[in-house]
Amino acid sequence: MRGRHFVYDLVEDTNIVKKSDIKIILTQFVQGAGTTGDILSLRPYKAYQDFLLPGFAVYASPENMAKYKVDEEKPKVEDMYSSPYVQLTMGQLSRLVLQITMSKSEPWVLEPWHIKASFRKTGFIVPEYAIEMPPVQIKGPDLSLQEKEFYITVTINKREKVNVRCRIHHWATGLDRLPWVEEHWKKPVEPLIPEQASVLEKMQK
């Protein structure tokens, strides 16, 4: 055999051929995916990496279908949430520490539109009717509020309620400006309203 007998041509690169979806059966409740016995049809990488390796699901082989008594024609249960993304939004909001920037020189009373504006600054569009204010009226400027926190309740899609941690920051220019604090949102602070203390304690940081 000579060199000319080993001239090859690439017929097909199987690495870049689109692979078909694979079916899996959930073995436990997975947030945002389904409950035990649900059949999912997913891209192979996602199914393998996110469900099969951690052990949340098994392959939908004929044996497993019989074992978990899966009924593919079973009607899907009405979703508990108003939208598939609600859980994500709720997670983000519950982790958020909202900075409410208020004037250090002009007198004010905290109102929903202040909170709406602060949300807009952090990238959340929240209408005023969705914001439930704390039971106590907060007035300022009062520098004793600076190192305190409280929570407000936001209603998503007029259905799901989530508490958002808030802190007031007094703003001024020039020499009146408060000193800069590094990573102030990570610092633990005391609750402003004693009734909210227990709820704030339970909220994830």
Next chain:
Amino acid sequence: MASSRLQATARQLSKTFKKKTRFDIGIASELPPAYKKFWREWKVLKPAAVHFVAQEGKWRRDELTGETLPIQNIPIPIKYPAEIHEGIWGGEAVVKGFQKRDPQRRRVPHYWVPVLKRTVVRSEVLNTHLSVTVTERTIKLINDHYGFDHYLLKTPACDLVSMLALKLKKQILTELMNGCPRYAHDPAKQKEIYKEYKTYLSSYTPEEIEWYGLSWYEALTKVAKQKEAENKPIPLKKVYRKNLVEKLKAAGLEENKGSADEISTTTSWLSKMNPFGKKDEA
């Protein structure tokens, strides 16, 4: 006349003459049939067509001339680098050849090397996650077989190729043979796993599992060690001592006893020594 007889003898001889294989030379002739079976599965069996598109059937007709032509499906020669044994490549390996990139130019040497990636595989029987180097094809095969263990157990050694995969397969088989001791803490799960995978045990005997997944050198070492353990030399001093005791016993018990007493009563010079005493006392 004579020449034809000679030819006949030569033909006869050629029929009876058998070329020596690797299993007929030296210590290899003592390898058990269990290892021969594994070797056959690993090195003799033809692997699946991975690097070429296999055609169906035995014959095909040329569309233009109507000629009948045989379908040959000759596999492309493949290189197995040493690194293949550190991963599970799913039958893929390196192809060495030429590319004709331009009809007007000389062909160019080229190596087609599989795209490797590191991922995690889960073994149900071993109850572990393993980080291994694989190819896209391996993951596809694992998904097609509904799991890593099923893939290893269903695939013959010639398609697994790598030592790592064979060792894992051997370990899985041993585990199954022992009834999944890793799940001892959860008997229900243990039963379930054993029931799912026990069908694979039917094609192996315990001896075959013992000899599965050994490289040629490992198998030879194993045979040599077994042989050495079987006829281990007994030190001559032990043999002589045994003979002496027997002789003494035969000579008479009483005399023997007396001599033993004599030995125990005689004080040796060592017992007279007192290492903690003063210099003159010693």
